Amino acid sequence: MAITDTSSFVAERPSSVPARRRPLVLEPLHAAQTCATCSARATSVCNAIEDKDLDRLASTAVSIIVQPGHGFIEEGDTAEHFFNVTSGTVKLFKLLPDGRRQITGFAGIGHFLGLAVSTSYSFSAEAVDPVRICRFSRSKLRVLLDDFPAMEKRLLEVASNELVAAQEQMLLLGRKTARERLASFLMARAGMQTHCGAETKPALREPVSLPMTRGDIADYLGLTIETVSRTLTRLKAERLIDVPNTTDVMLLDPRGLQSLATGLD
Amino acid sequence: MAITDTSSFVAERPSSVPARRRPLVLEPLHAAQTCATCSARATSVCNAIEDKDLDRLASTAVSIIVQPGHGFIEEGDTAEHFFNVTSGTVKLFKLLPDGRRQITGFAGIGHFLGLAVSTSYSFSAEAVDPVRICRFSRSKLRVLLDDFPAMEKRLLEVASNELVAAQEQMLLLGRKTARERLASFLMARAGMQTHCGAETKPALREPVSLPMTRGDIADYLGLTIETVSRTLTRLKAERLIDVPNTTDVMLLDPRGLQSLATGLD
DNA sequence: TGTGCGCCTTGACGCAGATCAAGAGTGCAT
DNA sequence: ATGCACTCTTGATCTGCGTCAAGGCGCACA
Numbered sequence: 069m070a071i072t073d074t075s076s077f078v079a080e081r082p083s084s085v086p087a088r089r090r091p092l093v094l095e096p097l098h099a100a101q102t103c104a105t106c107s108a109r110a111t112s113v114c115n116a117i118e119d120k121d122l123d124r125l126a127s128t129a130v131s132i133i134v135q136p137g138h139g140f141i142e143e144g145d146t147a148e149h150f151f152n153v154t155s156g157t158v159k160l161f162k163l164l165p166d167g168r169r170q171i172t173g174f175a176g177i178g179h180f181l182g183l184a185v186s187t188s189y190s191f192s193a194e195a196v197d198p199v200r201i202c203r204f205s206r207s208k209l210r211v212l213l214d215d216f217p218a219m220e221k222r223l224l225e226v227a228s229n230e231l232v233a234a235q236e237q238m239l240l241l242g243r244k245t246a247r248e249r250l251a252s253f254l255m256a257r258a259g260m261q262t263h264c265g266a267e268t269k270p271a272l273r274e275p276v277s278l279p280m281t282r283g284d285i286a287d288y289l290g291l292t293i294e295t296v297s298r299t300l301t302r303l304k305a306e307r308l309i310d311v312p313n314t315t316d317v318m319l320l321d322p323r324g325l326q327s328l329a330t331g332l333d
Numbered sequence: 334m335a336i337t338d339t340s341s342f343v344a345e346r347p348s349s350v351p352a353r354r355r356p357l358v359l360e361p362l363h364a365a366q367t368c369a370t371c372s373a374r375a376t377s378v379c380n381a382i383e384d385k386d387l388d389r390l391a392s393t394a395v396s397i398i399v400q401p402g403h404g405f406i407e408e409g410d411t412a413e414h415f416f417n418v419t420s421g422t423v424k425l426f427k428l429l430p431d432g433r434r435q436i437t438g439f440a441g442i443g444h445f446l447g448l449a450v451s452t453s454y455s456f457s458a459e460a461v462d463p464v465r466i467c468r469f470s471r472s473k474l475r476v477l478l479d480d481f482p483a484m485e486k487r488l489l490e491v492a493s494n495e496l497v498a499a500q501e502q503m504l505l506l507g508r509k510t511a512r513e514r515l516a517s518f519l520m521a522r523a524g525m526q527t528h529c530g531a532e533t534k535p536a537l538r539e540p541v542s543l544p545m546t547r548g549d550i551a552d553y554l555g556l557t558i559e560t561v562s563r564t565l566t567r568l569k570a571e572r573l574i575d576v577p578n579t580t581d582v583m584l585l586d587p588r589g590l591q592s593l594a595t596g597l598d
Numbered sequence: 599t600g601t602g603c604g605c606c607t608t609g610a611c612g613c614a615g616a617t618c619a620a621g622a623g624t625g626c627a628t
Numbered sequence: 629a630t631g632c633a634c635t636c637t638t639g640a641t642c643t644g645c646g647t648c649a650a651g652g653c654g655c656a657c658a
Contacts, residue, residue: 162504164596170504183493190497217482220489227492228448232455234499239427239435241506242555246645282606290507292646297607314606314654331429511615547636560615562637579624579636600658607652617642624635 102126106202108154111178116222124215128208134158134195141181141193149203150182156199157279160191161287171288173233174280176260180226182206197279241290244331249289250299251328254309258319275316282314367391371467373419376443381487389480393473399423399460406446406458414468415447421464422544425456426552436553438498439545441525445491447471462544506555509596514554515564516593519574523584540581547579 103126109115117125131154134140141151143162158175172191175181181201184190213220240252257276278285286296300317303309308325310318319325327333368391374380382390396419399405405416408427423440437456440446446466449455478485505517522541543550551561565582568574573590575583584590592598 160500162500164504164508166596168508168596170507172500172503184497185490185493186497191500217485220482220485224485224489224492225450227489227496228450230496231492231499232449232451234496234503235425235427235437235456238437238499238502238506239429241503242435242552243429243433281604287507293606294608294647295645298645301607331431331433557616558636559617559638563615566637601656602658603654603656605653605655607650609650610648612645612647613643614646615642616644617640619640620638622635622637625633627632628630 103129106154108152108178108202112152112154113180113219113222113226114152116219117216121216124212128204128212130203132201132203134199134201136195136197136199139192139194140201141189141191143189143192145189146187147182147184147189148206150180150206150209151193152202152204153177153179153181154200154202157196158193158199158201159196159280159284159288160193162191169287170290171284172237173230174284174288180223183223183227183230196284246289246291246295246299247303248328248331249291250296250303251308251325253285253289254317254319255322255325255329258322273318275312275318278315278317368394371419373417373443373467377417377419378445378484378487378491379417381484382481386481389477393469393477395468397466397468399464399466401460401462401464404457404459405466406454406456408454408457410454411452412447412449412454413471415445415471415474416458417467417469418442418444418446419465419467422461423458423464423466424461424545424549424553425458427456434552435555436549437502438495439549439553445488448488448492448495461549511554511556511560511564512568513593513596514556515561515568516573516590518550518554519582519584520587520590520594523587538583540577540583543580543582 103109103114103117103122104119106112106114114125129152132140134156141160153175155177158179158181159171160173160175160181161169161171163169174196175193181193182189213223240249244252254276257278261274261276280288282293282296285291286293289296291299300309300311303325304311308319308321308328310320312318368374368379368382368387369384371377371379379390394417397405399421406425418440420442423444423446424436425438425440425446426434426436428434439461440458446458447454478488505514509517519541522543526539526541545553547558547561550556551558554561556564565574565576568590569576573584573586573593575585577583
């Protein structure tokens with residue numbers, strides 16, 4: 069039940085060039101915490117494990133906090149752990165040698181990371197805002213999976229869903245215009261918030277929250293910072309959205325945004 | 334052992350606008366054929382099933398031939414089947430309402446299709462050249478999976494690998510130049526041929542085979558036909574490749590292509 | 599209450615790749 | 629062998645987005 073495996077951590081450098089050296093180190097959490105009370109359980113793969121077996125799951129997990137701008141998965145490193153995001157937002161990305169970056173996804177609460185068959189990670193991961201993650205050793209989880217085939221099934225479901233999302237993103241990156249990309253992004257975020265978030269209300273007068281920077285959005289959508297910024301101001305001028313501040317966007321015309329996102333117009 | 338489930342088929346229209354109405358219909362194969370002799374077994378998920386259990390697998394499968402330009406999965410249709418490519422090449426794609434197309438992948442021998450949790454397909458599939466596929470009913474396969482957890486594990490492996498490939502493709506679509514995209518494509522094709530094909534030889538004086546059209550390549554790489562063509566002639570002029578004919582490419586300088594593909598230069 | 603540092607926005611300009619247009623193979627059917 | 633249909637190549641021109649540059653805003657820290 070108690071958290072074990074409190075092995076030491078190496079501090080990761082923020083990916084943004086040698087800058088922003090915030091609090092700096094990952095902090096293993098020793099506080100008493102169980103999978104039973106985990107805020108992410110409802111939406112994560114862990115919901116495949118029944119209550120009575122949760123102790124075994126908890127005994128393989130370590131809870132960790134990562135500060136904004138700090139990475140905890142480095143592409144190419146040997147993959148020794150799986151991760152489960154329990155709060156906050158993580159950006160997943162790949163880099164080219166000259167620094168060009170593609171963010172392949174933003175992982176929020178309940179997201180499972182590290183699903184590679186390979187022995188090394190195929191992407192890097194970095195906290196967007198203060199993030200709490202749950203870490204499993206690969207070898208331990210593999211044993212656990214043999215005992216809980218339901219969890220393996222859940223993992224296949226998760227992987228399949230991510231594959232669908234990845235294909236949608238390929239369509240966006242390969243064939244959509246900048247406006248369509250932004251509209252798609254905003255609508256996807258809105259959908260995510262209503263489905264996974266605390267909110268389950270129908271009408272969303274709630275703003276869409278964008279914890280990541282314009283640079284992150286640009287690298288996710290295959291654009292530049294400037295184009296993201298210009299496109300947002302244009303969507304605002306067209307009364308499709310309002311941008312009260314950098315991190316919030318109100319969807320004034322969801323219908324219009326949706327048809328933009330799907331390539332109509 | 335014999336093939337069952339020879340239910341009737343609806344002819345699919347080629348996705349290229351109302352043109353090219355070749356032989357037209359899918360042909361269920363009634364010929365005696367077993368999973369044991371399947372040419373794709375070595376590379377497909379089916380290798381998770383032991384010889385003694387192959388009869389059960391075969392009894393849920395139907396072998397089908399699809400002619401070039403004909404589709405057998407339509408995005409949005411209810412997903413009743415899984416497919417396994419046993420020969421030929423299939424293109425997987427998504428469309429925008431105005432006809433813009435993104436090919437999300439080319440599936441060759443051993444590839445497994447239809448891994449969606451959803452009740453409907455999230456992409457369309459169409460034969461590039463004459464294709465032989467093996468069809469499973471979803472419901473039957475699900476039952477079978479419960480009896481063969483090894484196959485479920487293989488599926489998770491496959492899905493994970495595809496996820497890695499999808500992320501690599503996002504990097505390509507979002508951040509690489511036209512030359513880098515073509516170089517990446519050619520190197521990936523070459524690697525695929527040596528790994529999955531009959532060839533296992535070290536040096537590849539063998540040409541890279543491109544069964545798909547320039548239009549398909551363009552829609553896969555997020556470019557236009559013209560840019561694909563121009564870029565290939567430029568790579569040829571730079572002595573990186575030779576293009577003896579439309580469907581073959583010789584890699585004259587694999588090293589150079591590789592560094593181009595990875596963004597060096 | 600400054601002032602320094604990220605981050606964001608906005609403008610001017612440039613370019614990679616798209617679009618438009620015109621042939622040049624190539625293969626099949628008659 | 630002729631014509632048609634299709635794909636591919638090549639050239640000329642256009643343009644959406646990238647690049648370069650300047651300035652504003654908010655926030656942390658002195």
